[in-house]
Amino acid sequence: MNLTYPAIISHEDDVFYIGFPDIEETIEDCFYVTYGDSFNDAIEMGKEYLILKLEDYENNKKDFPKASLVSDLKNKVKNNQEIVYITMNYEYEKSLIKLAYVKKTLTIPSYLDILAKNKNINFSQVLQNALKKELGLEK
Structure with a gap:
C-alpha cells in the first residue's frame, strides 16, 4: 500500500x-x-x-x-x-x-540439492541474495 x-x-x-x-x-x-x-x-x-x-x-x-x-x-x-x-x-x-522471516517451501532438481549439500551451501541465504538481486534491493 x-x-x-x-x-x-x-x-x-x-x-x-x-x-x-x-x-x-x-x-x-x-x-x-x-x-x-x-x-x-x-x-x-x-x-x-x-x-x-x-x-x-x-x-x-x-x-x-x-x-x-x-x-x-x-x-x-x-x-x-x-x-x-x-x-x-x-x-x-x-x-x-520489523524484520520477520517467513518459511517457504522450495522445489529444486535433485542434482542441485546433492551438489549444494556437498558444498554446505545455505539455501536460505542463496535464495535471499538471488531475490534481492532480482528485485534490485542489493546494497
Whole structure:
C-alpha cells in the first residue's frame, strides 16, 4: 500500500528537524518529532517515525489520517521551514523495521540439492541474495 504524507522540515543550527502535521495533534506539535544531521538523514528518520506512528493507528484499529494538501499548509510554515512529501510502500517499509522471516517451501532438481549439500551451501541465504538481486534491493 503506497502512502504519501507531507512533512515539514526545519533547518536550525546545522540540524534538520522533521514533523508530520497530519500525524500530530496540532500543527505546532509537528515540527520537532525527530531530526537528522542532513536533509536526507532527516527524511530517513522521519520515515521511520511515520511508519511507527502509522503502525500505532493500525494496531489500534484506527483509520490512517488523510494527507493534507500543500495549499492548506503553505501559510502555516515559517521562513526556515519547507514542505516535502514522503511517499512509501507502507507494508514494505514496515517489514524493514520489523524484520520477520517467513518459511517457504522450495522445489529444486535433485542434482542441485546433492551438489549444494556437498558444498554446505545455505539455501536460505542463496535464495535471499538471488531475490534481492532480482528485485534490485542489493546494497
